[in-house]
Amino acid sequence: MRPSAPGEAALRLSWLPPRTDSLLALALHPNRSVWPRLRTDPGAVLLVARHLPNEPTLVESTLIGPEIVRTAHTLRTQDPQASVDWSHPDVEPIYQAMVRHAVFAERWARRLGGCDPEAAWIGAIVAGLGWLAVACVDPAATAECWREPVYGNDLADSQRRLWGMDAASIGRRLARRWHLPAWLAPLAGGLHCSAEMASRLGADERLFRIVQWAAVLTAESGDDLGYGIAFSREELAAGLALSPDDPSDDPRDDWLIFGDASSPSLPDPNDAVACALALAASSRQCSFGVDAERLEADLDRLHEELARQRRTEKERLEARKLRALAEFAAGAGHEINNPLAVISVHAQQLLQHEEDEARRASLRGILRQTERIHQILRELMQFARPSRPRKQEADLCQLVRESVESLRPWADERKVRLEVGQTVESAPVIVDANQIRTVLTCLIRNAVEAAPSDGWARVWLERRPEVWEVIVEDSGTGPPSRRHDLLFNPFFSGRAAGRGRGLGLPTAWRLAQENEGNVRFEPSPASPARFVLSLPIRPSITTPLPTSGNSLRRTA
Numbered sequence: 094m095r096p097s098a099p100g101e102a103a104l105r106l107s108w109l110p111p112r113t114d115s116l117l118a119l120a121l122h123p124n125r126s127v128w129p130r131l132r133t134d135p136g137a138v139l140l141v142a143r144h145l146p147n148e149p150t151l152v153e154s155t156l157i158g159p160e161i162v163r164t165a166h167t168l169r170t171q172d173p174q175a176s177v178d179w180s181h182p183d184v185e186p187i188y189q190a191m192v193r194h195a196v197f198a199e200r201w202a203r204r205l206g207g208c209d210p211e212a213a214w215i216g217a218i219v220a221g222l223g224w225l226a227v228a229c230v231d232p233a234a235t236a237e238c239w240r241e242p243v244y245g246n247d248l249a250d251s252q253r254r255l256w257g258m259d260a261a262s263i264g265r266r267l268a269r270r271w272h273l274p275a276w277l278a279p280l281a282g283g284l285h286c287s288a289e290m291a292s293r294l295g296a297d298e299r300l301f302r303i304v305q306w307a308a309v310l311t312a313e314s315g316d317d318l319g320y321g322i323a324f325s326r327e328e329l330a331a332g333l334a335l336s337p338d339d340p341s342d343d344p345r346d347d348w349l350i351f352g353d354a355s356s357p358s359l360p361d362p363n364d365a366v367a368c369a370l371a372l373a374a375s376s377r378q379c380s381f382g383v384d385a386e387r388l389e390a391d392l393d394r395l396h397e398e399l400a401r402q403r404r405t406e407k408e409r410l411e412a413r414k415l416r417a418l419a420e421f422a423a424g425a426g427h428e429i430n431n432p433l434a435v436i437s438v439h440a441q442q443l444l445q446h447e448e449d450e451a452r453r454a455s456l457r458g459i460l461r462q463t464e465r466i467h468q469i470l471r472e473l474m475q476f477a478r479p480s481r482p483r484k485q486e487a488d489l490c491q492l493v494r495e496s497v498e499s500l501r502p503w504a505d506e507r508k509v510r511l512e513v514g515q516t517v518e519s520a521p522v523i524v525d526a527n528q529i530r531t532v533l534t535c536l537i538r539n540a541v542e543a544a545p546s547d548g549w550a551r552v553w554l555e556r557r558p559e560v561w562e563v564i565v566e567d568s569g570t571g572p573p574s575r576r577h578d579l580l581f582n583p584f585f586s587g588r589a590a591g592r593g594r595g596l597g598l599p600t601a602w603r604l605a606q607e608n609e610g611n612v613r614f615e616p617s618p619a620s621p622a623r624f625v626l627s628l629p630i631r632p633s634i635t636t637p638l639p640t641s642g643n644s645l646r647r648t649a
Contacts, residue, residue, distance in 0.1 A: 098257025099234040103226035104266055108168045110175040111136035116165055123157040128211065133192055135225050136177065138218045140165060142273055149276045149297040151211040177229050183236035184228045190316035191221045197307035205333060208299045216304045221318060222267055222281040223260030248319025260319065262393040284308055285321035288332055302332045430470050437463040482525035482607050489520035489561050489628065490554060496533035497552055500541065509544045514553030520561050522628045528604040532612065535601035536565045536624050543569035543622055563626040571621030580614050
């Protein structure tokens with residue numbers, strides 16, 4: 094890690110400076126009425142968190158006791174110029190996301206019970222400790238990471254590259270160094286863990302589940318803080334005895350509450366804050382030696398490995414489930430096809446000798462339906478047992494263009510604008526061109542069908558270190574989060590019954606797998622409906638990385 098990395102600078106923080114008006118309110122009004130003024134100041138919330146008891150609650154003794162002002166006086170004396178402008182353009186989006194997370198956590202704690210709402214608020218702020226610390230020392234680095242497009246939803250990789258370490262690692266270190274209570278510390282950098290594991294580490298399980306749930310709701314409202322929560326909405330809801338469909342109001346319009354009418358009025362901060370804090374004595378900062386640093390690094394690696402294992406295990410289970418469905422579909426298709434052929438043959442024989450027109454019409458209806466069933470079975474078998482791919486070098490860009498142009502007239506009929514990125518000179522891959530053309534057609538057709546009238550569907554291609562990625566987006570609302578795990582199941586369709594067979598996405602996934610690639614659903618802030626086809630770039634194929642002038646890229 095570079096000496097100047099923002100992550101290392103964040104670890105040198107002895108505190109996150111509260112606003113001057115927060116310190117003044119804390120010094121002059123030592124009672125519970127000061128909390129509404131403190132709670133939207135992350136520095137003040139973390140100062141309070143350092144003095145909470147070993148139980149998940151905010152007690153008035155924390156606000157009126159001498160220890161909290163003693164700590165504030167000591168730390169402010171050590172760094173009198175320290176401050177954070179939470180309205181700064183580089184920091185404000187993070188700040189808004191943190192407070193929105195806290196609002197969700199407090200609301201659900203009140204709604205569900207069994208958890209102190211104020212403690213839930215504090216827990217949500219503590220969960221973002223790593224982000225807040227980097228925002229304090231280097232606002233520009235925070236903004237750079239927040240704005241950078243993230244592929245595969247792994248924000249931690251971007252943080253490690255830009256900051257030297259990820260926000261979770263920073264949060265865990267600072268939580269220990271600042272001696273946060275045992276029930277609160279696991280929330281800093283640990284939301285990717287299960288509630289049971291967090292409980293074994295000292296967390297309050299109910300509080301932890303509510304803060305996790307609030308983090309998911311915050312991400313769904315457009316502010317994904319990259320906590321790496323690998324559990325589905327259904328799993329988190331089940332842990333709280335909720336239905337995944339329970340409404341969750343977005344607090345976007347009313348989250349910013351800097352106190353209410355009952356909050357105490359304050360004199361000029363420049364006249365009183367130094368005098369108020371100077372009454373407290375100083376206390377020593379915590380310090381860690383080399384052994385503690387090594388332990389922290391080991392713990393970071395364990396957390397990273399746990400997160401990686403959870404992600405890969407989920408992918409393996411999904412692949413095994415789909416392969417099992419494919420085997421079942423292959424067997425069922427074979428068993429249905431045989432009697433279907435007998436029905437079709439007998440119906441044709443009867444039709445040849447039938448003279449009554451009404452009966453002939455009925456027989457023709459039977460034949461039409463047998464043909465329809467046969468077509469469905471043919472599509473199902475393409476998912477279940479596709480033909481062995483005949484691989485050869487192909488130009489992925491050309492396949493994208495061909496697929497788009499074949500579907501453009503149909504998209505025009507549906508009044509959906511079909512957009513494609515600028516054409517590249519070449520994107521060589523070794524695949525079965527017909528199968529990949531089918532994959533692209535399935536994905537683009539799915540996007541056009543999901544887009545509303547006068548909407549759009551967009552296709553572009555990007556190169557990653559080892560793969561080409563074809564990104565397909567549309568202007569639809571995207572599938573509900575509770576259905577994300579079902580998207581690649583055969584016969585599952587997000588549209589009304591009878592309007593889709595639900596075989597397009599499963600077929601696309603299966604054929605991509607046959608060509609050593611993958612298809613995944615990857616929603617983003619730009620579009621809640623994004624599917625990505627990835628295909629490997631063979632080591633034997635050498636082509637220069639495309640530049641902005643010759644890349645098939647997004648054209649929004």
